[in-house]
Amino acid sequence: MEKLAIDGGAPVRGGNPIVETDVFEQEEFDALMEVAKSKKLRRAEATLEYEQTIAEWFGVKHAIAVSNGTTALHIALAAFGIGPGDEVIVPPYTFVATDTAVLEQNAIPIFADIDPVHLTLDPEDVARRITPRTKAIIPVTISGTPVDMDPLMDLCKKHNLWMLEDACQSIGARYKGQMVGTIGDVGVFSTVTGKITNTGEGGFVITNNSDLFEKMWGYMDFARRRSLGPASKYHFDLPCTNYRITNMQSAIGTQQMKRAWDMIHKRTENAHYLSEKLAGVPGIVLPAEPEYGERVYFYYLIRLLPEVLGTDMLNFAVALAAEGVYNIKYLSTTRWMIPQHLEPLFVNKAGYGGTKCPFECPWYDGHVEYYKGLCPVAEKACEEVFWLASVHPLLKKQDLDDVAAAVTKVANAFVEKTAKGIPINYATDEHRALL
Ligand SMILES: Cc1ncc(COP(=O)(O)O)c(C=O)c1O
Known part of the structure; x- marks a missing residue:
């Protein structure tokens, strides 16, 4: 037996551990410099070009670049009209952002189990967790693996649910020939360092639904109305916040999409x-x-x-x-x-301000508990x-x-x-x- 390093043997790799760096070539550098020279650092033309590049790359009508994948998830849920009292079905085998985006809308994440081979949502378990309060499903293409979408899309049709594809880890994956992220109502991607394309921080949504596009665009920028142009600048008629990306990130993003x-x-x-x-x-x-x-x-x-x-x-x-x-x-x-339903946030139903809202919010007439055994396949x-x-x-x-x-x-x-x-x-x- 070769003596393990932990038992005092020689390690396989004597030098430095492997470190990941960003792909950032001359093209990214030049594009970034061009933005710097233009002195337009915030969201402007370079972002519009990035969004067009994304839309063309995926072959969809609309793309909106935002500050990160989490905010991309949030604007989609907001555009769907998800709110207090609603439930959204999510997998526990994901990064926490998939589930906290639901909480941002004061809605309840309901965990369904995954299949043991692909580690993606199990449609049969999803079907079991649907209630009259369910409004959307968020399958996650974990580590680049497409989700078996047909049965989930059937459930959406049958129960009139929104389909939000969290494809944050999966630019370029395909399901039955179709690009992941273009199958449901909205597809969401992250471009944080380490992801398949990278802008340091960043994310985007894609959709073919023009109504959702206008709503998501609004939620990206203080619920302003894109169609009104500059005239909409200081009218705020919806709860809103700022999820804009910068021109600098966008310029890098365009080059990343090209490669x-x-x-x-x-x-x-x-x-x-x-x-x-x-x-x-x-x-x-x-x-x-x-x-x-x-x-x-x-x-x-x-x-x-x-x-x-x-x-x-x-x-x-x-x-x-x-x-x-x-x-x-x-x-x-x-x-x-760890499975998300066992994160202390969920087990303790921790809400902002020390409350248990939205988990025990008066608007919510269901009851939710998060415990070991809820999703045994994900736990294993x-x-x-x-x-x-x-x-x-x-x-x-x-x-x-x-x-x-x-x-x-x-x-x-x-x-x-x-x-x-x-x-x-x-x-x-x-x-x-x-x-
Ligand atoms: C599956 C999944 N969803 C959402 C996110 C959130 O993306 P971001 O870190 O860009 O907010 C990530 C990645 O970090 C992710 O892997």
């Missing part, structure tokens, strides 16, 4: 390379390619099989970090996920699915080789230790405190 396919293909190539290298390693399940579409790769996720490895994900993560491929201090931020996924590595386009072959070598080494060692009855117990309280 989006290259970056997407490079990510896929990296992921497939990892899959080749990791094929046959015991105790891990490699990412699935859905039969109903083409995925893209945000992160490369593997499922760890505790019954084969003889231990839980935390011990695996700690041993892997010791091999030098990533920094243990990022254990929580990029490698760990959170215990077993490891966000191994971003496969961002600037990764070098050596980085991928190191990741694959480290996973192979740790998995083999764990299997062997388990066969010999050697206990695996690396995780300390210090590690648990990082989660």
Whole structure:
């Protein structure tokens, strides 16, 4: 057995752990400089050009660029007219923003479980959670995996629900040939650093519905009416806030959209390379390619099989970090996920101002509790699915080789230790405190 670094052996990667940087080439730099020279830094022409580029890229009528993916989700829910007393069905296997956007409208997130292979909303469980109060469904294309949309769209038609696709991690994924984000009423994307296209911070919505477009445009900018132009500047007849993006981010975004396919293909190539290298390693399940579409790769996720490895994900993560491929201090931020319904925010029904609003708001005539066992498939996924590595386009072959070598080494060692009855117990309280 090769001695693990955590047992005092030589690490796979002796130098620095892999760090992700933004793709920012001469074109982005030039575009940013042009905005600077124009001295128009806030939302203006460069943003209009960015929005047009996005709309053309997706083949949709409208795009609106906003300050981030979370605010993109929010303007869509606001445009749908979601409000107090309403329920919105969301997955628990997502980033918290999917669910907090619902709270921003004083509505109630209702969690439905996911399917164990693709980790996306399970339409049968969604159907079980629909009530007369349900107004929308938000499926999440987690880590680039398209959601099985047909059954969900059928539910929307049957129950007259809005469909909001949270495709924040999935620019370029397709479902049955159709671009993810163009199937429901609105598609939402994030362009925060690390995402498939990147503007530092940023997000956008796309839609073919012109009425929703006008409403979302308003909610992006203090509920002003786009159609009235400058005349609408100081009339505020709806609750509103400011979610504008800047011209600087937009200028970068336009260049990112132009290179989006290259970056997407490079990510896929990296992921497939990892899959080749990791094929046959015991105790891990490699990412699935859905039969109903083409995925893209945000992160490369593997499922760890505790019954084969003889231990839980935390011990695996700690041993892997010791091999030098990533920094243990990022254990929580990029490698760990807990099901959203078990986040203290939901379990404690924490509202602003110390209240339990909207969870126990007088407008809400349902009753909601968030507890362990609510979504067992997602809970198990959170215990077993490891966000191994971003496969961002600037990764070098050596980085991928190191990741694959480290996973192979740790998995083999764990299997062997388990066969010999050697206990695996690396995780300390210090590690648990990082989660
Ligand atoms: C699935 C999902 N939804 C929403 C968001 C929120 O996007 P942002 O961080 O740009 O607000 C993110 C990413 O961060 C995400 O991954």
